[in-house]
Amino acid sequence: MPRYAESERQSLADLLVTLGPDGPTINEGWATRDLAAHLVVRDRRPDAALGIVFRPLSGHTERLLRAAATRPYPELIDLLRHPPRWSPVSNPWLDELTNSMEFYIHHEDVRRALPDWQPRDLSPEHQGALWKQVRMMARMSLRRFPAALLVQAPGHGEASSGAGGEPVRLVGSPGELAVFLMGRQRVARVQLTGSATLTERLRTKKLGA
Template sequence: MPRYARSERQALADLFQTLGPDAPTLNDGWTTRDLAAHLVLRERRPDAAGGIALPPLRGYAERVRLRIAARPWPSLVDQVRRPPAWSPVSNPLTDELANTMEFFVHHEDVRRGRPDWLPRDLPAGLHRALWKRATALARVMLRRFPADVLIQAPEYGELSAGRGGEPVRVVGPPGELALFLTGRQRAARVQVDGPALLADRLRAARLGI
């Protein structure tokens, strides 16, 4: 059985090693060092990881992340590459579910943070895995959007989200839709069709965690 979370993790760690700690990413204001520290915090500091999603804990999480970021770069990359087996999000039972989209998206954050990036030819199995996660994310992220948003991944499926009203359609491969729905709209190669104001609002919406 393919282990897409593991392969995306290893590819990202290899890219970290190649580019070094100061390369840009799609995450505003974050270098590769900042992103690596985020990943280490998420997996190795459950006391602080809640701050990734919960505003009251965000200040503590950021202080922990900055301390992690100060570690030597080779050590930081090695911690990304080799997660602890006890981690709530990276143990053998949870790794594929919790990390396939996480590491795909962050791998692309680094790849697409450079001006010369090109899209990858992803295996169909990874597209299927990303589509499952993208559909769940769309229902959450778009539940309050004031339109009937049709998300279409040709050959993989489609779903409707949003509060209803005028239709807006977003079409692309599952990997590109995953990036769009996690707030990387400007870097995602998707087609957005519909009334101009709604389409522009969707492209600028704050999506993702």
């Protein structure tokens, strides 16, 4: 069985080494060092998630991220490459479920900050694995969007979502739809059709993480 989470993790680590600690990402305020610190904290400090869910604890999460970012960069990358087996998000039983989308998206966060980037030619199997998660994301995160929304990945399937009303259609490969639905709409290569008001609202809606 392909291990997309592991391959994306290692490919991202390789790219982070190439770019160094001050390389660009599309995440506002984050350089490559900050993104690596986020992933290391995610692997090793489950309590960091509390600051994301509960705003009063956000300072705790920020302190953990700042502390991780002060580590020597080669050490940070080594920690990223070798997550602990006990971690609730990176243990061998849950790694693919919890990390295949996470590391695909963060790999793209770095790739798409570079000049002249192009979408990767992912295998049909990898696209299919992403589509399973994209379909669920579309149904959950867009269920209240004020339109009859159809999300289509040619060759993989489609998902209906939205609260009903005017039709809007979002079309792209599973990889590009994943980027869009994870809140990176401005760098996602998709086709979006419908009224100008609704399509602009979807392009600027806060989505994902």
